[in-house]
């Protein structure tokens with residue numbers, strides 16, 4: 597057991613080192629302590645063969661995006677083939693390119709809906725989606741619209757939950773997922789005062805819900821699952837898989853060059869998650 601543990605730590609260090617030398621190890625640290633985000637690696641049958649290969653390439657940052665190809669063929673141009681503004685990294689394609697914006701919004705909305713549906717199954721919770729709240733905040737006000745407000749009816753405790761799906765990696769030495777969580781906390785903290793003025797609310801907590809583009813489950817999301825009483829690992833697996841699957845679709849559309857027009861394409865249907873094995877939704 598000791599030898600196995602040492603080997604795992606050694607492999608972890610080797611992968612993390614790649615993050616400092618190129619693209620391949622980007623965000624690898626975010627997956628080490630997230631078993632729910634790694635189940636497809638142990639049980640490949642939960643993905644179709646083509647999906648499994650693509651998921652492996654996404655995890656190792658070896659997809660056919662220009663920055664990854666340039667790492668093997670120095671001198672290749674890396675400018676994004678769609679927006680022509682940024683280097684074409686996997687993080688840019690699934691996390692920032694204007695070409696994939698509508699799809700990224702659909703991915704975000706899928707995760708919001710999944711969370712709302714799970715909580716709504718429990719009678720104690722009132723679920724409010726995209727509720728506009730007036731604030732007097734000089735930076736973020738006068739109106740804010742968090743993705744979700746959950747109110748525990750028996751005790752009046754309100755949870756402000758806002759979902760974000762950044763790419764797993766780092767920016768100036770800090771985890772992008774940590775930074776995203778902090779930005780959400782800063783933005784929605786002012787809602788405490790506003791919501792406490794409501795007669796049905798006795799206390800308020802603010803919860804960023806950060807899931808990585810490749811399915812990493814950030815500590816903020818774990819805290820939110822816990823605060824909402826969603827303890828089963830199948831729920832965490834499901835949300836992680838939603839993010840990964842949607843990002844695979846986004847990458848495929850980007851590489852195919854299919855222009856996405858919201859009025860012509862059912863974006864939500866495109867993000868549908870084929871359910872296999874133990875990834876069916878639970879609570």
Ligand SMILES: [Zn+2]
Pocket residue numbers: 676677678679680681682688692693694695
């Ligand atoms: Zn682009």
